[in-house]
Amino acid sequence: MKTRLGCLSNKSDSCSDFSEFLPPAQETAARSLKLSTDEAEQWSESFDVLLSHKYGLSAFRAFLKTEFSDENIEFWTACEEYKKIKSSAKLVSKANKIYKEFIDVQAPREVNIDYRTREKTRRCLEDPSPTSLNEVQAKIYSLMEKDSYPRFLRSKMYQDIINRTHAKCQRRSV
Incomplete structure (x- = not known):
C-alpha cells in the first residue's frame, strides 16, 4: 500500500504516470501512460466520470483503502x-x-x-x-457518490494529484 501511494508523497515527481495505483500486472504497461491535469480535474465533474477513467477508478480505490471501505x-x-x-x-x-x-x-x-x-x-x-x-x-x-466521492475530492490525495499534474505541465511548458 505504501509503495502504491508513494507517488503522492511531497517528494515524488512521478505522480502523473499513476502506474502505482494499478495491479502489478498492469503496472509495466501503464508506465508510458500519462495523466493530464484536465483529465484529473474532470474527475470532479461527476462520479461517473471518475469511475469511467482508468486512473480515476484506481485513485478512488486507493482512497477508499485508506478509509477501510474499498x-x-x-x-x-x-x-x-x-x-x-x-x-x-x-x-x-x-x-x-x-x-x-x-x-x-x-x-x-x-x-x-x-x-x-x-x-x-x-x-x-x-x-x-x-x-x-x-x-x-x-x-x-x-x-x-454521496459519501466517499465528496471526501475524495476534498482529500489531500486528490489535491496532490491535481497539483502534481499541474506542476508537471508547467515544467513541460518552460
Whole structure:
C-alpha cells in the first residue's frame, strides 16, 4: 500500500504516470501512460466520470483503502463484470461468489446494506439474471457518490494529484 501511494508523497515527481495505483500486472504497461491535469480535474465533474477513467477508478480505490471501505468499489466493479456475463452457468457461479463475498451477513467484505435489500437480493439470486444485482449495486453506488466521492475530492490525495499534474505541465511548458 505504501509503495502504491508513494507517488503522492511531497517528494515524488512521478505522480502523473499513476502506474502505482494499478495491479502489478498492469503496472509495466501503464508506465508510458500519462495523466493530464484536465483529465484529473474532470474527475470532479461527476462520479461517473471518475469511475469511467482508468486512473480515476484506481485513485478512488486507493482512497477508499485508506478509509477501510474499498469493499464498496470492489463490489461495484464485481457487479459491472457480472452484468457482462452471457453464460447462465457462469452467471450463477459469479452471483454466488459475489453474494458470499459482499452481501451475505458476515461476508468477508460485507457491504453496508439494509436487511430488506439483502433479503431481496438473496431471493433474486436464487434464479440469477444479468439484472439481479442492479438494486443493491445502485444503493452502493449512491452511498459512494454521496459519501466517499465528496471526501475524495476534498482529500489531500486528490489535491496532490491535481497539483502534481499541474506542476508537471508547467515544467513541460518552460
